[in-house]
Amino acid sequence: MRYFVAVGHKAVTTGDFKLDDISGGAGRLDILVRCVNSSFFLSHSIRKDTQLYLVLQGGSDAPKTVRFSGEEVRYLNPDERSTSSLIRNALMKKLPAEGEVRSSPGVYVSKMSFSDVISSLSEKGRIVYLKEDGKDIKEYSTPEDPVFVISDNVDLTNEEEDILLQYAPDTVSLGPNSLHADHCIILVHNEMDRTSP
Numbered sequence: 001m002r003y004f005v006a007v008g009h010k011a012v013t014t015g016d017f018k019l020d021d022i023s024g025g026a027g028r029l030d031i032l033v034r035c036v037n038s039s040f041f042l043s044h045s046i047r048k049d050t051q052l053y054l055v056l057q058g059g060s061d062a063p064k065t066v067r068f069s070g071e072e073v074r075y076l077n078p079d080e081r082s083t084s085s086l087i088r089n090a091l092m093k094k095l096p097a098e099g100e101v102r103s104s105p106g107v108y109v110s111k112m113s114f115s116d117v118i119s120s121l122s123e124k125g126r127i128v129y130l131k132e133d134g135k136d137i138k139e140y141s142t143p144e145d146p147v148f149v150i151s152d153n154v155d156l157t158n159e160e161e162d163i164l165l166q167y168a169p170d171t172v173s174l175g176p177n178s179l180h181a182d183h184c185i186i187l188v189h190n191e192m193d194r195t196s197p
């Protein structure tokens with residue numbers, strides 16, 4: 001399995017945003033929506049071996065985590081509007097204090113924080129922090145079931161980095177330029193497709 005965790009520092013956690021305002025009022029939810037696209041879409045199929053955790057940290061009901069499972073997901077299309085709608089439906093769900101609720105096939109929502117997500121995924125695979133100044137991915141042997149952690153349009157905060165450090169992550173770079181989060185996911189997939197198909 002390939003796991004990705006994408007942090008949306010200002011991404012809204014209530015479902016009352018407009019679908020045509022995802023890059024403004026919804027706290028740069030557009031970045032996370034593009035991460036969904038990059039995580040799952042091949043030209044003619046969906047990557048079933050991938051799970052994506054979107055950690056939303058903005059708005060009045062933070063934090064929330066929306067999880068997409070490639071194995072089960074339905075009604076996922078390449079356009080940003082319909083993916084935003086899947087996320088919005090998830091954010092409208094009434095949530096228990098613990099545990100996930102299924103919003104639609106392959107889309108789950110919970111009150112999990114970044115710390116909760118990293119802690120639970122650390123039991124499934126090795127944490128790999130994607131960062132510009134990390135070890136070159138060309139010289140890195142990707143572990144089984146890697147958990148790639150990525151930030152949105154700002155870097156992870158010191159507190160978030162401290163959480164990661166508790167799990168002794170590998171810190172891996174995709175190249176000399178600072179890239180968009182969704183582009184990083186494409187590059188990671190491509191690298192793994194070639195080295196550990």
Ligand SMILES: C[S@@+](CC[C@H](N)C(=O)[O-])C[C@H]1O[C@@H](n2cnc3c(N)ncnc32)[C@H](O)[C@@H]1O
Pocket residue numbers: 130131132133149150151152153154155156172173174175176177178179180181184
């Ligand atoms: C747009 S960047 C974040 C802000 C960026 N560091 C800056 O100073 O403008 C989005 C995220 O993608 C990941 N990222 C971007 N470029 C990368 C690279 N060359 N190697 C590894 N990860 C990268 C990091 O997780 C980063 O936080």
